[in-house]
Amino acid sequence: MLRWWILDTFFKKELLDMQNYYKRKLEDIEINANKKTTMIExxxxxxxxxxxxxxxxxxxxxxxxxxxxxxxxxxDIWFMLYSERYKAINNHPRIMASYVSSYGKDPYIRIDDIIVEDNDVGNGSILMPYFIKYCKTTDAKYICGQLSTYDKGHFNRSEHFYKKHEFNVKFTSERSSGSIKYILA
Structure with a gap:
């Protein structure tokens, strides 16, 4: 009895601090365990x-x-990101492309679309190296695509993105559309 009175009287703050510290640690462990369980699922x-x-x-x-x-x-060639937030079928950040081969012409891979749910979070830059690495395993000679007038408001960001990944980017003289090309060596 006396021992508890002494602890409660003289070390109450220290004991409460210690209790809060371990409570936070336990909460962190539970959060991390839930994240791991979600990733496994x-x-x-x-x-x-x-x-x-x-x-x-x-x-x-x-x-x-x-x-x-x-x-x-x-x-069809798709590269997609999955995560806790990107698990619904329609919201995966993704690169959608097609392998094109026609008689008498070099085979190539055409980027049909790139869809990202969130801008400037690095999802496209995570996907692109995997996509390029895969394309290099094919007999395709290059990767190409079009910059649509629909995306005209994002041309600066698109140009930066493709050049960062070593694509050649060309625009029409009025900068209303353009094309991209990556030589697979």
Missing amino acids: LVHSILKENNHVIVGEDINKMKEQVLVVQWVINN
């Missing part, structure tokens, strides 16, 4: 999908762990 859901292969993982600028998933079927 995400991996299981990806692996259930046909032709989906996890080819990497990274952390974007929002400090969010993302899984890089490759989906290739016939001539």
Whole structure:
């Protein structure tokens, strides 16, 4: 009894600080355990999908762990990011492309679209190296694509992005549309 009175009287603040410290530590452990459980469930859901292969993982600028998933079927090539936030079928940041081969011409890969849910968080820069690496395993000679008038308001950002990944970027003289090209060596 006397011992508890002494602790309560003389060390109450220290004991409360210690209790709060360990309470925060326990909360952090629970949060991390929940994140790991979510990622494991995400991996299981990806692996259930046909032709989906996890080819990497990274952390974007929002400090969010993302899984890089490759989906290739016939001539369609997709690279997508999955995460706790990007798990619905329509909101994966992704590169969608097609392998094109016609008689008498060099085969190439055409970027059909790049969709990112959030700008300036690094998702496109996470996807692009995986996409280029895959393209280099094919017999395609280059990657190409068009910069649509629909995206005219984003041309500066698009130009910066593609040049950062070593694409050649060309615009029409009025800068209303353009094209991109990456030589696969």
